[in-house]
Amino acid sequence: MRDLAAGFGYLLQGQRWVATHRRRFGYALVPGLIALVLYVVAIVALAWFVGDVVAWATPFADHWASPWPDVLRGFLDVLLLVLCLFLAVTTFTALTLALGQPFYEALAEHVDRSQSPDEVPGPGLSTWRSIKDGIALVLRALAWAVVLFAAGFLPVVGQTVVPVVGIGVTGFFLVQELTTVAMQRRGVTLRDQLKLLRSRRMLVWGFGIPLAAAFLVPFVAIVLMPGAVAGATLLTREVRGEPISSGN
Template sequence: MRDLGAGFGHLLKGQRWVARHGRSYGFGLLPGLITLVLYAAALVGLALWGSDFVAWATPFADDWSSPWPGLFRGFLTAVLFALALLLAVLTFTAVTLLVGQPFYESLSERVDRDVSPDGTAPESNLPLLRELWISGRDSLRILVRAAGWGVLLFALGFIPIVGQTVVPVIGFFVTGFFLTEELASVALQRRGVELRDRLALLRSRKRLVWGFGTPLGVAFLVPFVAVFLMPGAVAGATLLARELLGEETRDGDDDRSEGGSTDPAVSSGPASAY
């Protein structure tokens, strides 16, 4: 239980950190807004033409007596939209991180400098295109894993009672795990931690990961919330990554960078993207 509380605590600390750093928060909103527009358009399209697609995909139901074709296709349309919504939640973070790689990389570095006892942050020293390639490649691998879980949970959802009670709960924990991996990858990739090692690291502290990612995944189901929580989620995942790696972290409430040389508008390196 303590790890669950600690994970949730990192999520709250990340939101408080960006609340104290308005400029970082403002720039961190841009990638989420871009991704939200793309996802909203896709979901609206599915809502408008999903029933037509289901009717096209189930011609065998045309000969059924009324009202069974309508009930059957209505059920499949609802399931299709629910699955699309689940995939949207699972992939929103990955796509937003890919779109906003320079912004979130800079934000994560600033968090590291703020809470590090010596005021330094690990740097990958990789070209931006190389970082984007690694991030996209790893995100695709995670998406395949998440999609596999999604298909499994979708199938289990047809089990009476269990499918309507236990399976959704498991789904939230699975979503929380993969969300945390995507968010923590910003800080862990900068430290040279490969995907396989990241997954092993997260599995070693599952309760900590669930405490961070599960409530975030639930919150992401609320329209527009994901956009506003993303900057703080990246900040909190950086704090979580430091704990996973056993790095010493000081209390960042006494922000020494406020108005100082670590302001992204004047600092060097990736922060210059601001």
């Protein structure tokens, strides 16, 4: 429970840090706004055509007695939309970080500098390794999405266990994506990032789950993104045992 509270505390500290430096880092809102527009267009298009997609994918149900075709397709409509929302939340951060990499790297550097002016990490991983790790992270999120989608068909489990697991997975992926900025500046590869974060799962969930819930509200995601990067930098310092100043 202590780590859960600490994780949430870092989320709040990150927002507070950016609020006190808002003039300097206001531009960090731009990548999130661009990503939001892209996702809104995609989700609206999906919502418009989801019925046609599900009907095309389930021709076998055409011969079922009423009302079972509508029941099945209605369930699949909802499941597909939920899956896409899961993907949107877990990949929104990755896309935003990719679009605003220079902005967020500068932000993370200033957070580190405010904590330990004489020991600022850098330059970190090579560009190619960063891209490779980013692609691997997105593929992991897609793999989890497929597994959760398939598990959603299981009776009882699909309606109880799967949503809970989905929340935990989403929160973990958000933190992993957000800490990537600070981790890569320290030369930490994706595999080692996973080891560090798994060793402090409760800390990660305390940060990631509330943020995942907030990111479901589109405009809130844009506003919180810079502070999330700042908080993730502080969380990175925590899991790596680096000093954290409570006064900044």
